[in-house]
Amino acid sequence: MNNLKKGYQTMKRKVLLLATAICTVSLLAGCSEKDGSTESSATGANASTESYEEYVTLGEYKGLDVQLIKAEVTDDMVDDEIDMLLEDNAVYTPISDRGAAEGDTVNINYTGKIDGQEFDGGSAEDFELELGSGYLLDDLESQIVGMKSGETKDLNVSVPADYIEDTVEEDAPDKDAVFTVTVNSVSEKSLPEYSDEFIAGVTDYKTTAEYEEGTKKELLASLESDNRSTAGMDALSQVMENSTFNGYPQELYDSCKQEYDAMNKMYAEMLGVDVADLDTDEEETKSTIESIVNEKMVCAAIAAAENISVSDEEYQKYLEDNYALYDYASAAEYEETESKESLMNEILTEKIYNFLIDNAKITEISEDEYYGDDEDLDDEYLDEDIDLSDDLLLETEDLHAAETESETAE
Structure with missing residues (x-):
């Protein structure tokens, strides 16, 4: 990307929040002590809690009031998937x-x-x-x-x-x-004609009707998973507010800072800007990293208190279910690229989200109720937190198209 890309409106706030969520999960997954075991998930979780007990006092984490966005698939969403499929086969x-x-x-x-x-x-x-x-x-x-x-x-x-x-x-x-x-x-x-013959040739479905029904189910499952993760993060934020902290291991902070810097670099490349454009002042950066460190310690404390761990079977299933999502050719290639400890911690974090939700008082609300007035919140969020020109940002559909063009140009 370059400085001349323009004409795109502000991304929906939910996309920005999702990006922040992915960043948080990735950072939590990557922030682990260098001498921690990568072979035993249960041992790793308990060892982390033992080393963090002097730094964190876990607050209330059951019976929390949590809002869960109700997943709804619209015809427009299905149409968008059809349009992308046609574009991919242009x-x-x-x-x-x-x-x-x-x-x-x-x-x-x-x-x-x-x-x-x-x-x-x-x-x-x-x-x-x-x-x-x-x-x-x-x-x-x-x-x-x-x-x-x-x-x-x-x-x-x-x-x-x-x-x-x-x-x-x-x-x-x-x-x-x-x-x-x-x-x-x-x-x-x-663009190809949208027909039964086309669908049978490029998908596992035989007709357009089957494809649309299958797409609705896939979208619903994806939305339900995303919304549950959002609720889990909200619940974890409440636990953070309920807990008290007394410092942290410097090694943990240093590790999380490395991940924070790496994630900033990745987002800068994605947005086509210099990493300096994403930088905050030293005090704010330190506060952000400390929040990530505290989340790591809280997750470890909950895992120890509730005997939450990750089995080898769960780990292998995660590899099989997700390698294609991250564009790996096989589960083995995914495992070779990512550290086992990092992936185990990511699975553990998701299990903690599920535990918090399962033990919370859930109120289902609509997406509009949850996110409120997107336009006003977008402007405020971007002006204060990212400080980027609106012209550099993409709408969700345009982001997909822009990435495709960029890959082709390369």
Whole structure:
């Protein structure tokens, strides 16, 4: 990604919260003592609690009041899955007898200059772009329309000041840039017909009706799992508030800081920004890491108090159920890439979530009731916590499309 990607509205707050949730779980999983055993989950959990007893006094963790979002699958959600399936199986036909039109995919090289000087994020080679997607500046994309394969042009484009500089004054004037654009190829995209024959050829279902019914079930199961995890995290947050802490092992803090830094780097790459854009001041960063450390110690304390552990059978099942989700070819490859201790801790955390929910007073509410006014909360969350330009952020569906384009360009 680069600084010129624009045109996307603010992501839904629930997507940001999900990203935060994934980060929290991953950090909890990664934060473990270096001398801890990777072979015995039960021993590892009890040993962690023994070393943390002097640092944490576990508060009330049963009978908590917890809200659980009711999972609901809409027709629009199923339609989105159908659209993505069609997009994934689109056919691209090279075009040489006309200029590029909106909806076509072009492969381009471009170099942007302001006052004769190239600027960071203003250049790319072999970049795949669907015209009209809003992935680059509208002013730039609109001028590529009509260009033919092999053609090179200098395009005058107005670039918002905050695309060039990290800190600009409000209402700062746009910058005049010149982009030298070469169109390497133009392709026309054709989507397959949505039919029984198509579904039978690309899925395990035989008809569109079967596919839609199966998709509804899969979406429902996924939503129920996600909503349960959200409720589990909310419950764990309550336990954190109910507990008292008296310091922590420095080794645990150092380990969690390494994971925190690694996760920030990953999100920066995902958003196409410098990791510095995600940085907070030293005091706030320390507070965040300390919260992660405290969650680790609370989880260990609950696991010890309730004899919650992870069996080898549960571990193997987790590998089999999840390796494909993370794009591994097999469970064995997944296990080779990730440490056993990390995965065991992740499973343990999920079991603790389930324990807290099973022993809580649950109130089912709708998604709208839980998240409230997304638009206002999004703006406040992004302004205060991430401090990124709205233009760099993607809607859920656009994020999927952007990742696909990025992979193709690479």
